[in-house]
Amino acid sequence: MDPLLRAGRFIPQTAGYKAFIPAPLPPEPPIVYSGSLQTLLSEADRNIGRLDVLASMLPNPDLFVAMYVRHEAVLSSQIEGTQSTLEDVLAYEAEAMRDDTPKDVEEVVNYVRAMNHGLARLPELPLSLRLMRETHAELMRGVRGGDKSPGEFRTSQNWIGGRGSTLLNAAFIPPPPHELLTSLGELETFLHNARDSVPLLIRCGLAHAQFETIHPFLDGNGRVGRLLITLMLCEERALSRPLLYLSLYLKAHRAEYYDRLTAIRQQGHWEQWLGFFLRGVAVTAQAATRTAHDIVALRDAHRSGVAKNAKALALLDHLFRQPTVSVKRVAQLMQCTSPTASKLVRDFESRGWLKELTGYGRNRLWRYQPYVDLFHREALDAMVGAPQAAPVQVTGNASGPAT
Numbered sequence: 001m002d003p004l005l006r007a008g009r010f011i012p013q014t015a016g017y018k019a020f021i022p023a024p025l026p027p028e029p030p031i032v033y034s035g036s037l038q039t040l041l042s043e044a045d046r047n048i049g050r051l052d053v054l055a056s057m058l059p060n061p062d063l064f065v066a067m068y069v070r071h072e073a074v075l076s077s078q079i080e081g082t083q084s085t086l087e088d089v090l091a092y093e094a095e096a097m098r099d100d101t102p103k104d105v106e107e108v109v110n111y112v113r114a115m116n117h118g119l120a121r122l123p124e125l126p127l128s129l130r131l132m133r134e135t136h137a138e139l140m141r142g143v144r145g146g147d148k149s150p151g152e153f154r155t156s157q158n159w160i161g162g163r164g165s166t167l168l169n170a171a172f173i174p175p176p177p178h179e180l181l182t183s184l185g186e187l188e189t190f191l192h193n194a195r196d197s198v199p200l201l202i203r204c205g206l207a208h209a210q211f212e213t214i215h216p217f218l219d220g221n222g223r224v225g226r227l228l229i230t231l232m233l234c235e236e237r238a239l240s241r242p243l244l245y246l247s248l249y250l251k252a253h254r255a256e257y258y259d260r261l262t263a264i265r266q267q268g269h270w271e272q273w274l275g276f277f278l279r280g281v282a283v284t285a286q287a288a289t290r291t292a293h294d295i296v297a298l299r300d301a302h303r304s305g306v307a308k309n310a311k312a313l314a315l316l317d318h319l320f321r322q323p324t325v326s327v328k329r330v331a332q333l334m335q336c337t338s339p340t341a342s343k344l345v346r347d348f349e350s351r352g353w354l355k356e357l358t359g360y361g362r363n364r365l366w367r368y369q370p371y372v373d374l375f376h377r378e379a380l381d382a383m384v385g386a387p388q389a390a391p392v393q394v395t396g397n398a399s400g401p402a403t
Contacts (some may be wrong), residue, residue, distance in 0.1 A: 006268030008213070018159070019173045020265055022183055022213050025190040025206050027197055027270045037271055044201050047285035052239050054292050061241060063320040064295055068243045068288065071375045073111035075247035076226045077104070079254060084108045086375060087367070091357075094324040094365065107143045111223055114138040118231050119242060127228075127235050129153075129188050135222050135231075136217055145219035153180060153216045160215070172265065174215035183214045195236070204232050205277035210262055226250070242269040243288050249280035294374050295320075302353060312337065315344055323368035324357075 006029070008022035012272045033041075055061050074086050084105040089112075092105045118135045125131050127180050137151025143152055149155075155177050159170035167173065175183050194203055211225040250257045253276075260276045263269040299320065306312035311334045318333055319325065325333075331341035345366060348354040354366040 001383065004266070004268055007270065009265045012057050013157075013176055015167065017167045017170070017173055019176045020213065021175050021179055022186075022210060022265075024186040025210055026194060027268070031202065031274065032271055034271065037275055037278070039104075040275055040282065041201060044278045044281040044285065045199075047282045047289065048201070048238055048244070051243055051285045051289045051292070055239070055241050055243055058292065058296060059299070060317070063317060064234065064292070065241050065243065066073070066321055066377060067110055067323070068116050068245060069115055069370070070108075072226075072230070072242070072245035072247055073108045073115065075245060076223050077108045077111055077253050078228075079247060079251050082107050082311075083179055088335060090322070090324040090367065090372070091365070092134050092283075093322060094326070094329070104144065110141060111227075114223075115227055115230065115242060118227060119234060122231065122235050123212075127191055127231055129184055131231070132216075132224060132228070136220055139317055142321060148218035152394055154218045156218070158215055158218055172262070174213060177380055180214070180216060184216055187211065191232075192291070200232070200236055200238055201278060201281060204229050204281075205274045206270070207232065208277070209261055209270075209273055213263055213265060243292065244285055245288065245299065246280055246284050248287065249284050253280070291374050291377075293369070298370060298374070302351075305351065306347075311340075313348070315348070319353075319368040320371065324365060325354075325368075326363070326365050328393050333352060335402070 006023065006027055008020055010018040012018050031037075058064065070089050071086060074084065074089060077084065082104040083102040084107070088102060088105045089108050092109055105372045114135045119132055121134065133151045133153070137394050140148070140150035157167065157176055158174060159165065159167055160172040160174075165171070178206060187207065190210075191203075191207060198206070208225050208229050210355045211228055212221060213219045217224065229246055230239075230242045230244065233244065234242055256276060260273040261270070264273050264342040299316070302316055303313060306316070314334060315325075315330060325345070327338060327345055330336075330345055331338050334341060334344070336344075349356065349365060349366065353368060353370060355369040357367055359367045
């Protein structure tokens with residue numbers, strides 16, 4: 001087989017453009033497991049295993065999962081051009097949005113809902129086209145792109161390119177609508193039938209790239225494609241909880257991310273893409289493990305400081321779930337009076353645990369800053385030395401471009 005056709009073919013369409021029709025997975029000729037690729041696969045497997053073992057040892061691990069999911073949601077959405085930060089999401093959830101809160105914060109919150117929906121459905125619904133549609137519906141409900149058929153595969157041609165691009169000058173054109181269900185069906189077959197023949201992390205890398213190539217929705221493809229990775233890892237119990245935030249790596253290396261996907265389509269370079277993907281899994285799993293270690297150390301240290309105060313211990317547990325609080329919210333949670341809640345908050349603030357955010361005399365808000373800082377540390381580390389970000393790619397459809 002011509003290696004240039006290994007991933008698929010560019011087929012001329014009657015409207016004068018060429019659309020890409022992907023070849024079924026797994027690739028033919030088969031993936032070549034060079035020494036370097038095998039080493040990366042072993043390292044990524046090992047780091048995923050360590051992360052999952054540590055997660056199983058965490059005291060009440062569900063306290064911490066929500067922050068990992070929020071962090072992944074922020075990073076994955078930022079790849080698509082959103083401006084909202086982790087702090088914006090926490091404030092939104094605490095019903096304390098400021099005038100300068102980016103309007104796109106609801107897109108990030110929807111990502112959290114989409115991931116939680118997908119994870120909740122896995123025990124009763126295998127990873128499938130149906131679950132992809134359901135997840136997409138949650139992702140796009142009521143936000144930018146919400147008018148572009150949430151939860152439905154597209155019935156018109158879309159494309160990828162710079163702002164102002166058209167079908168005639170697009171950087172990449174996915175399969176036309178009449179080929180879409182065939183390509184999706186082949187992807188679903190691969191997800192179900194390749195478990196015994198292809199290692200899980202290789203399947204994750206192949207499936208993510210293939211999904212992005214098919215681009216089955218009018219908007220939200222990048223985010224659903226990255227959700228797919230987490231859902232695959234959790235469905236097959238490589239991770240018991242969604243503690244891997246691969247978007248951290250993909251955002252830091254966004255230019256290479258796009259370049260590797262392009263090289264698959266144009267040159268059949270699956271091995272190079274998989275090397276990039278596995279390196280990302282290894283790095284982010286290691287970072288997530290370090291964060292989990294530090295969360296345990298932080299929790300132990302702070303709990304020892306208030307060990308004889310039951311309400312303070314209960315407040316600490318809540319802060320690991322939702323790190324942004326008001327005195328009113330603390331009073332509700334602790335079922336105590338406002339003066340008692342205020343005393344608790346002042347005590348935590350004096351210890352350097354809570355940081356006041358508003359500067360107001362009333363309606364004040366505090367954040368459990370040492371905890372939030374643990375998630376920012378990995379983001380900063382990943383950005384050091386990362387290539388300059390690629391220009392934002394715009395996805396279009398037959399009725400016009402859309403981000």
